[in-house]
Amino acid sequence: MxxxxxxxxxxxxxxxxxxxxxxxxxxxxxxxxxxxxxxxxxxxxxxxxxxxxxxxxxxxxxxxxxxxxxxxxxxxxxxxxxxxxxxxxxxxxxxxxxxxxxxxxxxxxxxxxxxxxRGTPAPTEQPSTASFRDLIIDRASMTVTKAGREVALTPTELRLLLELSESPGRVLTRQQLLESVWDHSYLGDSRLVDNGVQRLRAKIETDTTAPVFIQTVRGFGYRFGPV
Known part of the structure; x- marks a missing residue:
């Protein structure tokens, strides 16, 4: 309960x-x-x-x-x-x-x-652990480390990272992310996505002004890199 x-x-x-x-x-x-x-x-x-x-x-x-x-x-x-x-x-x-x-x-x-x-991993055929430069995402244990240190993420931030990183290089629209991360099946508020990305970047990017992992595709949405 x-x-x-x-x-x-x-x-x-x-x-x-x-x-x-x-x-x-x-x-x-x-x-x-x-x-x-x-x-x-x-x-x-x-x-x-x-x-x-x-x-x-x-x-x-x-x-x-x-x-x-x-x-x-x-x-x-x-x-x-x-x-x-x-x-x-x-x-x-x-x-x-x-x-x-x-x-x-x-x-x-x-x-x-x-x-x-959002704190429960979605079924995936991805390997349980994936490394992207100094960022390691462990889908089995639901942990993320950056340069050897665990990154404390909220359930929403974790779900957002898992969703984006599942298909590196693929562009996801804000509406797709609203549906898959926030469970908003209607035309929701894209500010939820933009703010979630901003908070996530602050935790996993070395330089938020030049993001490597969560890249903005202007006019469309976001994609996960590096690819």
């Missing part, structure tokens, strides 16, 4: 969503403020955080940054509107996905399950 931390200051939303997610089989801890959310995060060690952005005391952006700095637990942010500033700010703070309120519990359950699945 996945342990979820829900941080939401609206009492009615927090209580109803926590109960609904419980019916879907999640174990939910709920906090009304950012400060309490961070305390529960340290005490309860959740597998995923659902985080409202507009919180008292410490806002959701700062909570997300602190959660991300502490480890690789995935974060789904809740935003009251499809505001570009909120969405971009949340993604830049380290969120893996976002849902615009009001959200139906079944939709939130689907987003949670999709994020948690």
């Amino acid at each position: 996945p342990r979820i931390l829900l941080v939401e200051d609206d009492d009615s939303v927090r209580i109803s969503l926590a109960k609904a997610l419980g019916r879907y089989g999640h174990e939910v801890d709920a906090a009304p403020t950012g400060e309490q959310g961070l305390r529960m995060y340290r005490e309860r060690a959740p597998e995923l955080v659902v985080l409202d952005l507009m919180l008292p005391e410490i806002d959701g952006f700062e909570v997300c940054r602190r959660v991300r700095a502490a480890g690789n637990v995935p974060v789904i942010m809740l935003t009251a509107r499809g505001d570009d500033t909120d969405i971009v700010g949340g993604l830049e703070a380290g969120a893996d996905d976002y849902v615009v309120k009001p959200v139906e519990p079944r939709v939130m359950d689907a987003r949670i399950k999709a994020v948690l699945r």
Whole structure:
């Protein structure tokens, strides 16, 4: 049973969503403020955080940054509107996905399950270990090392790297990546992909201004190199 931390200051939303997610089989801890959310995060060690952005005391952006700095637990942010500033700010703070309120519990359950699945390797005929210069990807153990040091990746970052590296040299569109990594079967938000690539590059590239492993194909998407 996945342990979820829900941080939401609206009492009615927090209580109803926590109960609904419980019916879907999640174990939910709920906090009304950012400060309490961070305390529960340290005490309860959740597998995923659902985080409202507009919180008292410490806002959701700062909570997300602190959660991300502490480890690789995935974060789904809740935003009251499809505001570009909120969405971009949340993604830049380290969120893996976002849902615009009001959200139906079944939709939130689907987003949670999709994020948690990213830590599970997809079936592949690829060798379990592949080396690309000083980057080693072990699909069996789900570990990545760079210059001999293990790289700490979130489930989303790991899934993105596995997807891109499965066929080096092949160009994948943002929509293809949204479907295979984020499980968005509809025309989703390409900012999820671009932000995910940016965060992944920061961890595996020696020089993010001249990326070697994740190359942008302008007007199309991304490909994995070197080839």
